[in-house]
Amino acid sequence: MNGQAAVAQSTGMRVWRRQLGAMLWLELRKTFLRWRALPVVAVALLPALLLGMRVVAVRLADARALPAAEMATMYAALFQLFFVRLVVFFVCFTVFTYLVRGEIAERSLHFYLMAPLRRDVFLLGKFVAGLVAASSIVLASLALQLPLAFAVGGVTEGGAAYLFEGPGAGHAAAYALVTVLAVAGYGAVFLALALLVKNPMIPAAAILGWEWLNSLLPPVLKKISVIHYLQSLCPVPFDAGPLALPAEPTPAPLAIGGLLLMVGVLLTVAIHRARRLEVLYTGE
Amino acid sequence: MSRAVLGADSKRAEGVVNTTPVASAVLGADSKRAEGVVPTTPVASIVFRDVSKFYGEVLGVNRIDLTIGPGITALVGPNGSGKSTLMNLAAGLLRPTEGAIEVLGLTPDQPDQLFRRIGYCTQYESFPRGMTGWDFVHLYLRLHGMPRGDAERLARRAIERVGMVEAATRRVGAYSKGMKQRIKLAQAIAHDPQVLVLDEPLNGLDPLARAETVELFRAFAAEGRVLLVSSHVLHEVDELADRVVLVHGGYVVAEGAVEGVRDELAAERPLQVFVRCDQPSLLAARVFSEDHVVEARLDGDRRGLLVRTENAERFYLLLNRVAGEGVVDIEAVLPADDDVQSVYQYLIGAVAPGSS
Numbered sequence A: 001m002n003g004q005a006a007v008a009q010s011t012g013m014r015v016w017r018r019q020l021g022a023m024l025w026l027e028l029r030k031t032f033l034r035w036r037a038l039p040v041v042a043v044a045l046l047p048a049l050l051l052g053m054r055v056v057a058v059r060l061a062d063a064r065a066l067p068a069a070e071m072a073t074m075y076a077a078l079f080q081l082f083f084v085r086l087v088v089f090f091v092c093f094t095v096f097t098y099l100v101r102g103e104i105a106e107r108s109l110h111f112y113l114m115a116p117l118r119r120d121v122f123l124l125g126k127f128v129a130g131l132v133a134a135s136s137i138v139l140a141s142l143a144l145q146l147p148l149a150f151a152v153g154g155v156t157e158g159g160a161a162y163l164f165e166g167p168g169a170g171h172a173a174a175y176a177l178v179t180v181l182a183v184a185g186y187g188a189v190f191l192a193l194a195l196l197v198k199n200p201m202i203p204a205a206a207i208l209g210w211e212w213l214n215s216l217l218p219p220v221l222k223k224i225s226v227i228h229y230l231q232s233l234c235p236v237p238f239d240a241g242p243l244a245l246p247a248e249p250t251p252a253p254l255a256i257g258g259l260l261l262m263v264g265v266l267l268t269v270a271i272h273r274a275r276r277l278e279v280l281y282t283g284e
Numbered sequence B: 001m002s003r004a005v006l007g008a009d010s011k012r013a014e015g016v017v018n019t020t021p022v023a024s025a026v027l028g029a030d031s032k033r034a035e036g037v038v039p040t041t042p043v044a045s046i047v048f049r050d051v052s053k054f055y056g057e058v059l060g061v062n063r064i065d066l067t068i069g070p071g072i073t074a075l076v077g078p079n080g081s082g083k084s085t086l087m088n089l090a091a092g093l094l095r096p097t098e099g100a101i102e103v104l105g106l107t108p109d110q111p112d113q114l115f116r117r118i119g120y121c122t123q124y125e126s127f128p129r130g131m132t133g134w135d136f137v138h139l140y141l142r143l144h145g146m147p148r149g150d151a152e153r154l155a156r157r158a159i160e161r162v163g164m165v166e167a168a169t170r171r172v173g174a175y176s177k178g179m180k181q182r183i184k185l186a187q188a189i190a191h192d193p194q195v196l197v198l199d200e201p202l203n204g205l206d207p208l209a210r211a212e213t214v215e216l217f218r219a220f221a222a223e224g225r226v227l228l229v230s231s232h233v234l235h236e237v238d239e240l241a242d243r244v245v246l247v248h249g250g251y252v253v254a255e256g257a258v259e260g261v262r263d264e265l266a267a268e269r270p271l272q273v274f275v276r277c278d279q280p281s282l283l284a285a286r287v288f289s290e291d292h293v294v295e296a297r298l299d300g301d302r303r304g305l306l307v308r309t310e311n312a313e314r315f316y317l318l319l320n321r322v323a324g325e326g327v328v329d330i331e332a333v334l335p336a337d338d339d340v341q342s343v344y345q346y347l348i349g350a351v352a353p354g355s356s
Helices: A003-032 A037-044 A046-061 A068-105 A109-113 A119-150 A159-164 A168-196 A201-212 A226-233 A252-275 B083-090 B111-117 B133-142 B148-161 B177-189 B207-222 B234-240 B258-264 B280-288 B312-325 B340-349
Strands: B002-005 B023-026 B046-055 B058-068 B071-076 B098-103 B118-121 B195-199 B226-231 B243-248 B251-256 B271-277 B293-298 B304-309 B330-335
Touching: A003 A068, A003 A119, A003 B133, A037 A046, A037 A068, A037 A119, A046 A068, A046 A119, A068 A109, A068 A119, A068 A159, A068 A168, A068 A201, A068 A226, A119 A159, A119 A168, A119 A252, A159 A168, A168 A201, A168 A226, A168 A252, A226 A252, B046 B083, B058 B083, B058 B243, B058 B251, B071 B083, B071 B207, B071 B234, B083 B098, B083 B195, B083 B226, B111 B118, B118 B177, B133 B148, B133 B177, B148 B177, B177 B195, B177 B207, B207 B226, B207 B234, B226 B234, B243 B340, B271 B280, B271 B312, B280 B293, B280 B304, B280 B312, B304 B312, B312 B330
Parallel strands: B023 B251, B071 B226, B071 B243, B118 B195, B195 B226
Antiparallel strands: B002 B023, B046 B058, B046 B098, B243 B251, B271 B304, B271 B330, B293 B304
8 A cells, every 4th residue: 555545545534533423423412412312211211210119119018138149030031021122122213213214304314415424434423323322321221220139228138249249240241241232233223224114113013023032933033133142142041931042042252243243234234225315305 | 599309208108297398498609608707618517417307206307418517507497397306416315217417527426525525505494403503514514524623614604604603503493594594505615615506595585695695606606616506586596697497397498598598589589678769769660670670669658669579689789770870869778588587488488377
């Protein structure tokens, strides 16, 4: 590479970085500094609310504290069945579809399309912005849930030690990783969906059903889902009955790699669609 | 010099919604050009090559071949005629169904380069919610990838140019229609583009702001920039544009300087010239001897004469001779129907009465 090409490339990279930064700032303003963010935040906080209610109920009823190991299993069920499959799903649906559909509804998408942004940079900027926004919301919720489950009010026997000194810290890190990967996976699904269909609501409902029925699907089809990879990464097993883990869980590196591959494929599809995107508000 | 007659075409034959075909007129040598107002051969800044756009089965524009050069070109046509479709196509917000478009040699597939050189003030009234005028101009400049300092400097300059300094800190949602129009214009010009596409940019402006904006456009044109401006207010176009492109039913029906287009129509629609003089009867007798004069009618106050001629150039030469002879004292010569309004009525009004 000659000097000129290197300078051109570095200039290009610098411009893209600034463009991504500007997009991030714009999108975060739109996500957080608006009233419409409140329902999303409220839904994200539901698990923390449930755990807080448990603390109050146990204290009021003067019931016995649950051992930390038992609570860890209960929390694993709450995390997988409620938090990831419903809460993170809903937050991602709202945040990521709004990135495109919201702009179309508000007739402001053309301002992006009239900027000197490569369409792939535009799409990646939207994805990163959605990832940061949605992850912030659900990680904040997770950060509230874990102390409420284990360390607040003395309703979990040995909970604080489990969380801060025992295996709980590692589990918390794993839950955080699973949460971010869930946001990336569902985010890519919904961003692609928002570009491909006018009303993503019905396809999203179908995807929700698909995710819940994942354990009943044949092995090949199981891999075409976000939850398949996430389940394998969850640190604490629990008896999920018909929704139980696959007989042979996917090893962590393969699960992460598989999920990232799926995200890559979905973003490639979305970029392809973004390149042909037209502003046709009346016909949308 | 008549160009393509947009008669039977394949799309229409397939039952696509469309209007009656209209003959397309293109100027040859036009008077403004002769005066040096308009660049001679237009530099190919915006080029439409056989461009068609269909929304499903509905025609947007059909078989457009158009070259737009530096200066102010006005797109004129009624609502739904295809003006905004042409502008959205030029700006890459729409993709042509057929044909190709280039702006300064760039295609819409190169948005990262194209939008550094083109600014587009759309017809859309909407803005991202919750933003002030300053945010709107400044943050979208940041999307260009420029450093914060540069973006702030350019935003400040653009806001000053449209006279929105005091209102810039207020939310756009609280702006009047005219203020919204001006802040959109600021956003379109902020990055100093070579090509400006402006969809009804004078809509909603008060007379003072309108005059200032027209001056701004003229200043841009004088710098050699390309301005494509749409309007359905015809007298506005007369005072603003160097060239007009008349659009109707998705077709370009005429293009060129207004006078040039008018000249092309002279055979079918003789040019009307009003001459104010002291002896209109004598003048009438003189002009009637010329074969290009179709009609000469005395004005009510007998201080003027309305002449219809098929050859304006010969008529003006005749007037020069008459004035030189000193027999008739000519006070004023006023072309009565060489404005956009008349051209528009002759070309389009005949097809769709009242459409203008």
